[in-house]
Amino acid sequence: MMMQKLRRSGEFIRFGCKSLITSRPNKNSVSRSVSGFVNHYKSKGKLFEPSDGNYYNTELHHPCISRNLGMLLQKYKCFGSSAVSLIQRNPLFSSLDSKDVSYFKEILGEKNVIEDKERLETANTDWMHKYKGSSKLMLLPKNTQEVSQILEYCDSRRLAVVPQGGNTGLVGGSVPVFDEVIINVGLMNKVLAFDEVSGVLVCEAGCILENLATFLDTKGFIMPLDLGAKGSCHIGGNVSTNAGGLRLIRYGSLHGTVLGLEAVTANGNVLDMLGTLRKDNTGYDLKHLFIGSEGSLGIVTKVSILTQPKLSSVNLAFIACKDYLSCQKLLVEAKRNLGEILSAFEFLDNNSMDLVLNHLDGVRNPVSSSENFYILIETTGSDETNDREKLEAFLLKSLEKGLVSDGVIAQDINQASSFWRIREGITEALQKAGAVYKYDLSLPVEEIYNIVNDLRGRLGDLANVMGYGHLGDGNLHLNISAAEYNDKLLGLIEPYVYEWTSKHRGSISAEHGLGVMKANEIFYSKSPETVALMASIKKLLDPKGILNPYKVLPHSLFSH
Amino acid sequence: MKILVAVKRVVDYAVKIRVKPDKTGVETQNVKMSMNPFCEIALEEALRIKEAGFAKEVIAVSIGPSQCVDTLRTGLAMGADRGIHVETNSSFLPLTIAKILKSLADVENPGLIFLGKQAIDDDCNQTGQMVAALLGWPQATFASKVVLDKDKNVATVDREVDGGLETLNVDLPAVITTDLRLNQPRYASLPNIMKAKSKPIKKMTVQDLKVDIKSDIEILEVTEPPKRKSGVMVSSVDELIDKLKNEAHVV
Numbered sequence: 001m002m003m004q005k006l007r008r009s010g011e012f013i014r015f016g017c018k019s020l021i022t023s024r025p026n027k028n029s030v031s032r033s034v035s036g037f038v039n040h041y042k043s044k045g046k047l048f049e050p051s052d053g054n055y056y057n058t059e060l061h062h063p064c065i066s067r068n069l070g071m072l073l074q075k076y077k078c079f080g081s082s083a084v085s086l087i088q089r090n091p092l093f094s095s096l097d098s099k100d101v102s103y104f105k106e107i108l109g110e111k112n113v114i115e116d117k118e119r120l121e122t123a124n125t126d127w128m129h130k131y132k133g134s135s136k137l138m139l140l141p142k143n144t145q146e147v148s149q150i151l152e153y154c155d156s157r158r159l160a161v162v163p164q165g166g167n168t169g170l171v172g173g174s175v176p177v178f179d180e181v182i183i184n185v186g187l188m189n190k191v192l193a194f195d196e197v198s199g200v201l202v203c204e205a206g207c208i209l210e211n212l213a214t215f216l217d218t219k220g221f222i223m224p225l226d227l228g229a230k231g232s233c234h235i236g237g238n239v240s241t242n243a244g245g246l247r248l249i250r251y252g253s254l255h256g257t258v259l260g261l262e263a264v265t266a267n268g269n270v271l272d273m274l275g276t277l278r279k280d281n282t283g284y285d286l287k288h289l290f291i292g293s294e295g296s297l298g299i300v301t302k303v304s305i306l307t308q309p310k311l312s313s314v315n316l317a318f319i320a321c322k323d324y325l326s327c328q329k330l331l332v333e334a335k336r337n338l339g340e341i342l343s344a345f346e347f348l349d350n351n352s353m354d355l356v357l358n359h360l361d362g363v364r365n366p367v368s369s370s371e372n373f374y375i376l377i378e379t380t381g382s383d384e385t386n387d388r389e390k391l392e393a394f395l396l397k398s399l400e401k402g403l404v405s406d407g408v409i410a411q412d413i414n415q416a417s418s419f420w421r422i423r424e425g426i427t428e429a430l431q432k433a434g435a436v437y438k439y440d441l442s443l444p445v446e447e448i449y450n451i452v453n454d455l456r457g458r459l460g461d462l463a464n465v466m467g468y469g470h471l472g473d474g475n476l477h478l479n480i481s482a483a484e485y486n487d488k489l490l491g492l493i494e495p496y497v498y499e500w501t502s503k504h505r506g507s508i509s510a511e512h513g514l515g516v517m518k519a520n521e522i523f524y525s526k527s528p529e530t531v532a533l534m535a536s537i538k539k540l541l542d543p544k545g546i547l548n549p550y551k552v553l554p555h556s557l558f559s560h
Numbered sequence: 561m562k563i564l565v566a567v568k569r570v571v572d573y574a575v576k577i578r579v580k581p582d583k584t585g586v587e588t589q590n591v592k593m594s595m596n597p598f599c600e601i602a603l604e605e606a607l608r609i610k611e612a613g614f615a616k617e618v619i620a621v622s623i624g625p626s627q628c629v630d631t632l633r634t635g636l637a638m639g640a641d642r643g644i645h646v647e648t649n650s651s652f653l654p655l656t657i658a659k660i661l662k663s664l665a666d667v668e669n670p671g672l673i674f675l676g677k678q679a680i681d682d683d684c685n686q687t688g689q690m691v692a693a694l695l696g697w698p699q700a701t702f703a704s705k706v707v708l709d710k711d712k713n714v715a716t717v718d719r720e721v722d723g724g725l726e727t728l729n730v731d732l733p734a735v736i737t738t739d740l741r742l743n744q745p746r747y748a749s750l751p752n753i754m755k756a757k758s759k760p761i762k763k764m765t766v767q768d769l770k771v772d773i774k775s776d777i778e779i780l781e782v783t784e785p786p787k788r789k790s791g792v793m794v795s796s797v798d799e800l801i802d803k804l805k806n807e808a809h810v811v
Binding site: 411 | 572573574575590591592594595597600627630634637744747748749750751753754795
């Protein structure tokens, strides 16, 4: 009740001594454009034209700011969030000066202090080119000690920082909002230890997920998580955002598989929680605070993670289902009949399939005729013959029962990759199709497709609504594809999607995090009391608020 | 007309090959095995010919250990009518395989024999040619297009040769080996996997076929290609010149 009321009235909760945010446009602030698109889209392939006036050019709006405070955001824009909300640069933060840069050069060495415009351009922009900051400095620490020194200094100087890994996030969490100093841990990329008996891997935060997977492959092990961005994303970023991915149904979330970590808090304190034990009930398990807090409480510098033996038999089926109810029933049956070997249960609807077929080269529909829903079922086990027979028997039984209308089983790895290509290619196809509004929702499985249908009814011909995702985990990727971004469309989508999700006790961010995109929407999924406690924890660990500001928690809590 | 298709079970195309420590061959234990991709194309072509009404029966043949039955099941699920498994635990070289296929052709009297142009494990590219020679049949290798003329009893085959295409007419019966661009093989659908379960696979031995398996070739050693050394980043032009002069000795 209370949450609903707060949302309706648009009030913000009070927090501590902080005052309420003002809703008046402030000259030190930049509106979050609802449909703006950064200027740089053209360089990255043929996307689409922004509609006039929908992206910000601050020279038009606040010429005085750039004159007075050169550091201030010139072109921070993002879209995909509720109409007019404001982010203002925290005026308490200092601006970078030449003495700061000299200090960093002293501790990191000349070449690991990046002021080069081109490199900063990349680091300031997220991979979708939705979010863009204007940081003037990127630091590349080589070890925990250097991270600690950087943070201690930034804290004392009140310089805001943004921790960055592979910069593959979808919610603008890994790029600066204004002029935050970027701390990229990419040079901290060493595997520190691997125990072939327990399968525990200890490594630095900047290790690329795929490199870890390759390393483990030679030892006969696999990472407990796998996701589309594996070629670029860092394990530290995966942990900080509690990334989900394709294997979660089998191996669980990072809250279970991460056995320990080392993190540096805002004041430079190094917290050594790098345990390798599966069981350790001594006091509060604080590592969990750093899993999924998106770098707002500390920078993860080392990770110990439980890896799994690589099993030799992997089978994949691509299934067509007539209706969503059949998909649900198939999931229940799959858990019951394939339980011990089930390793993925993904779904996509026909709209998603059409999009992939239209926008990606060399993709064909594995089943002969188009159907309303498609499901990928992957099994992983130790006995090829046995697993295959089991999967076949299960699918044939489902075919007889009418749960499945058609399907194919991959006969070799090449076929399996072409099936995965369809599911994993949706994101890419969406980018090619035009403007896209992305939502990553956790919902009770029986509700997952209702929101897609409701939204289709609501939007009519305005946009193409697609649903796909990790059905086995109750995670829907709701995507709305349109020719271009426009305010009317966004007004119909938000806050409708968030309210719908909240009403069904879902989460507005299942695995992508809140970042800057959804920081203000946290109340749709968490009660004010809970958020207030989060804010207290933030204040305790980062009293000056320098770590990844403007993200995760509502801006109202930290207004000035 | 019957069509005989040879399908080989090989280490999956996408698997990283590892050489056994004793250098006697490559590791196949606990490794994903699949149908040789060229054989898949051969089978697909045979099925299309049957579906177009030019053939009555497609027979898939595999020669090798007991697990070859899985490869044959894949073939049956794609649409082959029956399978023949010549079971053996020895690994044969192309001439022996060709002799076995010849002897099967004598029994089955197919109008066409399809093979992949080569197997991705040994890259021999010999079996099809040898079978044709042993049978005294015409051959069309590296086929990228096959057109049958039922009345004249000939096949017109486009072959991919260096620098272009060559078109051949061969009288049937003939041996055709298939190249990559001939077709895109179908997937094994659930209804067809179900049907395949009741299709027969006949087991035979080399002795049944009275084939002389003596080989004149002995494999001495299988080794990995030399590992490529990783590169180094140089931080300046001077360092590069220094390395080129003093380490690489090229300038």
